[in-house]
Amino acid sequence: MALTLILALLIPFSHRTHNQTACQICHAGTGVRKGFPRPAVCGRCHGVKYPKPVQWTRVNELAEFARFSHARHRKTSCRVCHGPVETRNVLTAEIAFTMKFCRGCHVREKARAECGTCHEAK
Ligand code: HEC
Ligand code: HEC
Ligand code: HEC
Ligand code: HEC
Numbered sequence: 001m002a003l004t005l006i007l008a009l010l011i012p013f014s015h016r017t018h019n020q021t022a023c024q025i026c027h028a029g030t031g032v033r034k035g036f037p038r039p040a041v042c043g044r045c046h047g048v049k050y051p052k053p054v055q056w057t058r059v060n061e062l063a064e065f066a067r068f069s070h071a072r073h074r075k076t077s078c079r080v081c082h083g084p085v086e087t088r089n090v091l092t093a094e095i096a097f098t099m100k101f102c103r104g105c106h107v108r109e110k111a112r113a114e115c116g117t118c119h120e121a122k
């Protein structure tokens with residue numbers, strides 16, 4: 001456990017190493033955002049006081065003018081939009097959030113697909 005803690009402090013976070021843990025343990029948000037874990041969550045396995053703040057390097061970014069909410073997509077597997085995260089050491093934006101990607105699924109799944117679903121009316 002002590003060795004794990006030392007490694008944890010020196011080595012960047014890897015999703016692959018943590019593939020036995022459910023996404024929701026660390027990304028527990030139930031609203032628009034899934035969010036990031038507080039150090040206490042890491043501390044569950046890495047010691048009572050996990051001292052390192054969790055770094056977040058933003059990789060996925062949706063165009064500012066498009067509306068999105070995780071809560072409304074809770075029936076969709078994370079993998080559809082983020083790829084096979086649990087097999088990755090380093091994450092990249094694997095899936096481009098193009099209009100075709102987003103709206104295409106809405107049309108297929110008969111969700112709302114008119115422009116105002118994702119764009120504010122001007
Ligand atoms: C459910 C238990 C659990 C939680 C929660 C957890 N870890 Fe880990 N972590 C592990 C295990 C198991 C290993 C692998 C240790 C080994 O190989 O000996 C590990 C290894 C690591 C390593 C070493 C490098 C590597 O990838 O092998 C780092 C860094 C790390 N964790 C950071 C974190 C951070 C940051 C958090 C919180 C965001 C976190 N861990 C939450 C179980 C956990
Ligand atoms: C329908 C597509 C879709 C699904 C399904 C999805 N996401 Fe996302 N995710 C996104 C988009 C789009 C963003 C970028 C949001 C932004 O830039 O405002 C994002 C951003 C994130 C972020 C960055 C921080 C945040 O909260 O915005 C995390 C973490 C995340 N997703 C985790 C998850 C997890 C875990 C799941 C499964 C439980 C999941 N996502 C399911 C599309 C999706
Ligand atoms: C043990 C904690 C832990 C688990 C389990 C975990 N994550 Fe993460 N996740 C993190 C941390 C910490 C970061 C920020 C890492 C960084 O920025 O280098 C992150 C970043 C992400 C991002 C990038 C967000 C962005 O900036 O766009 C996505 C997407 C994501 N995780 C999805 C998932 C999915 C899907 C799962 C389950 C398959 C999962 N995560 C499981 C801790 C975790
Ligand atoms: C895999 C299919 C799928 C993908 C990909 C997807 N969506 Fe959705 N989305 C849905 C479904 C189905 C609903 C309706 C869910 C419900 O009724 O609760 C929805 C709901 C929404 C809503 C709420 C609409 C309302 O009723 O007010 C918004 C906004 C939205 N999606 C935006 C996006 C954006 C932006 C993207 C791309 C980043 C995206 N979606 C990608 C299937 C998808």
Ligand code: HEC
Pocket residue numbers: 062063066097098099102103106112113114115116117118119
């Ligand atoms: C399901 C969500 C969704 C719906 C519905 C939707 N869009 Fe989009 N739209 C997006 C996203 C996401 C982007 C950002 C694409 C990117 O960054 O590549 C976008 C981008 C755009 C752009 C910028 C140029 C471009 O193509 O990237 C225009 C213009 C646009 N949308 C118009 C519309 C119109 C008109 C409608 C109605 C027919 C519509 N959108 C319906 C999600 C949606």
